[in-house]
Amino acid sequence: MAASETGKVKLWGGRFQKSTDKSVDDFNSSIRFDQRMYKQDIRGSIAHARMLGHQGIIPKEDSEKIIKGLEEVRKDIDDGKIQFQVDAEDIHMNVESILTERIGEAGKRLHTGRSRNDQVALDLRMYLRDEVIELREMLLHTLHVFCHLAEEHVDTIMPGYTHLQKAQPVTLAHHLMAYFEMFLRDLGRLNDCFNRINVMPLGSGALAGTTYPLDRNMVAQELGFPVITRNSLDGVSDRDFVLELCSVLSTLMMHLSRFCEELILWNSNEFSFIEMDDGFSTGSSIMPQKKNPDVAELIRGKCGRVYGHLMGLLTTMKGLPLAYNKDMQEDKEPIFDSVDTVKLCLPVFCDMVSTMKVRKDKMLLGSKGGFTNATDAADYLVKKGLPFREAHSVIGQMVFYSIEHNKSLDELTMEEFKKFSTIIEDDIYNAISMETCVNDRKVVGGPAREVSLKAIQEAKEFVAEAVKGAQAIKH
Ligand code: ARG
Numbered sequence: 001m002a003a004s005e006t007g008k009v010k011l012w013g014g015r016f017q018k019s020t021d022k023s024v025d026d027f028n029s030s031i032r033f034d035q036r037m038y039k040q041d042i043r044g045s046i047a048h049a050r051m052l053g054h055q056g057i058i059p060k061e062d063s064e065k066i067i068k069g070l071e072e073v074r075k076d077i078d079d080g081k082i083q084f085q086v087d088a089e090d091i092h093m094n095v096e097s098i099l100t101e102r103i104g105e106a107g108k109r110l111h112t113g114r115s116r117n118d119q120v121a122l123d124l125r126m127y128l129r130d131e132v133i134e135l136r137e138m139l140l141h142t143l144h145v146f147c148h149l150a151e152e153h154v155d156t157i158m159p160g161y162t163h164l165q166k167a168q169p170v171t172l173a174h175h176l177m178a179y180f181e182m183f184l185r186d187l188g189r190l191n192d193c194f195n196r197i198n199v200m201p202l203g204s205g206a207l208a209g210t211t212y213p214l215d216r217n218m219v220a221q222e223l224g225f226p227v228i229t230r231n232s233l234d235g236v237s238d239r240d241f242v243l244e245l246c247s248v249l250s251t252l253m254m255h256l257s258r259f260c261e262e263l264i265l266w267n268s269n270e271f272s273f274i275e276m277d278d279g280f281s282t283g284s285s286i287m288p289q290k291k292n293p294d295v296a297e298l299i300r301g302k303c304g305r306v307y308g309h310l311m312g313l314l315t316t317m318k319g320l321p322l323a324y325n326k327d328m329q330e331d332k333e334p335i336f337d338s339v340d341t342v343k344l345c346l347p348v349f350c351d352m353v354s355t356m357k358v359r360k361d362k363m364l365l366g367s368k369g370g371f372t373n374a375t376d377a378a379d380y381l382v383k384k385g386l387p388f389r390e391a392h393s394v395i396g397q398m399v400f401y402s403i404e405h406n407k408s409l410d411e412l413t414m415e416e417f418k419k420f421s422t423i424i425e426d427d428i429y430n431a432i433s434m435e436t437c438v439n440d441r442k443v444v445g446g447p448a449r450e451v452s453l454k455a456i457q458e459a460k461e462f463v464a465e466a467v468k469g470a471q472a473i474k475h
Pocket of ligand 1: 030089090116117120151324326329330376
């Protein structure tokens with residue numbers, strides 16, 4: 001029978017004549033990274049054992065012994081009393097062999113009607129379910145931070161850009177609420193993904209189900225799964241739920257990264273729209289004057305590893321014939337790292353955003369340059385009866401003239417205005433002021449103060465409700 005170098009017989013050692021090579025023990029083992037699923041593994045085994053006893057598949061006393069034994073193992077792992085064995089390969093076999101060492105015969109009945117293939121699928125689903133609940137909470141906090149900060153800045157006028165060229169004035173509130181929308185969609189995607197994670201695969205066996213009369217719904221109910229998988233081959237070979245979460249997290253990181261990129265630009269001397277708090281900046285070892293936005297850069301940088309994990313896992317899965325293949329053990333490190341990375345980024349991102357100093361004067365000044373009111377000047381002519389295409393051309397010429405004379409549109413004299421169109425009157429100055437440009441954009445979804453405040457109010461109500469809901473799930 002196969003033993004490892006430590007002399008321990010493998011749980012599956014029956015058909016082997018030789019021991020596993022030491023290098024293979026290390027190579028094959030996933031305990032280093034899958035031990036983080038021990039709580040889920042034990043919870044799943046307890047539900048399985050209870051069901052086996054209930055169905056009379058194993059004696060009731062054995063089922064009870066297993067459950068008690070597993071609870072003690074969990075406590076000892078919690079307390080750091082357990083040293084996992086590399087030659088016991090993974091968390092599933094580590095737990096089973098510790099249990100059997102402690103309770104003897106009964107422990108050997110735990111794996112009846114089960115395979116590690118459906119066990120690992122169960123554990124990973126339970127683990128990711130817990131993580132998604134935490135991620136949702138963090139994202140809700142992010143939404144909270146954004147709508148509250150937006151509320152403070154409904155009058156903070158700044159230039160809006162297209163092609164990174166000044167385009168039309170908006171407000172910081174409007175810009176922040178654009179990110180609110182992105183994070184809200186991320187939350188929606190997390191919820192959708194949660195529903196596809198939340199399916200119970202145990203009973204799929206190695207690939208073809210089992211001959212034992214398992215009550216799969218009983219297990220699902222104990223573990224809080226609303227539904228069970230419908231096909232045993234799919235139950236053990238599906239990793240779509242992992243990929244889906246990787247993809248949701250990639251999109252979320254992309255959103256964080258985009259905003260970080262903007263903050264890095266805004267924090268630069270050229271923009272000077274914000275000043276990052278000292279607590280969220282770092283210095284240079286050589287240049288004494290430097291204060292660098294490292295936190296924002298690092299979040300932008302970490303986006304790469306999360307994208308990488310998505311591509312890595314898609315590639316791992318692409319050629320796998322049904323059903324389980326050992327390749328799939330490679331799903332864990334990428335998804336764990338993706339989840340860890342997002343959980344690391346979100347809180348620091350929120351704190352960085354809430355502590356940054358907004359330089360309203362610089363934003364307003366920035367909005368005034370670059371002829372951001374040119375569209376409004378054209379609209380002014382349209383309101384006086386000119387067709388839009390003609391108005392566009394008149395203002396185009398006016399912009400050209402102003403560039404030549406180093407003036408902004410509102411710095412032109414009435415005499416100069418009249419040269420371009422005689423229908424222009426004194427009211428043009430008010431019509432093309434930054435405040436009018438923003439606050440006349442009252443269309444639903446626009447930046448006008450009253451529209452913006454209404455959107456923020458609705459957002460705040462949504463977040464408050466969702467936070468209540470999230471707390472209800474936890475308790
Ligand atoms: N550690 C394995 C994994 O993560 C568990 C399943 C192993 N099954 C097997 N037949 N080798 O995928």
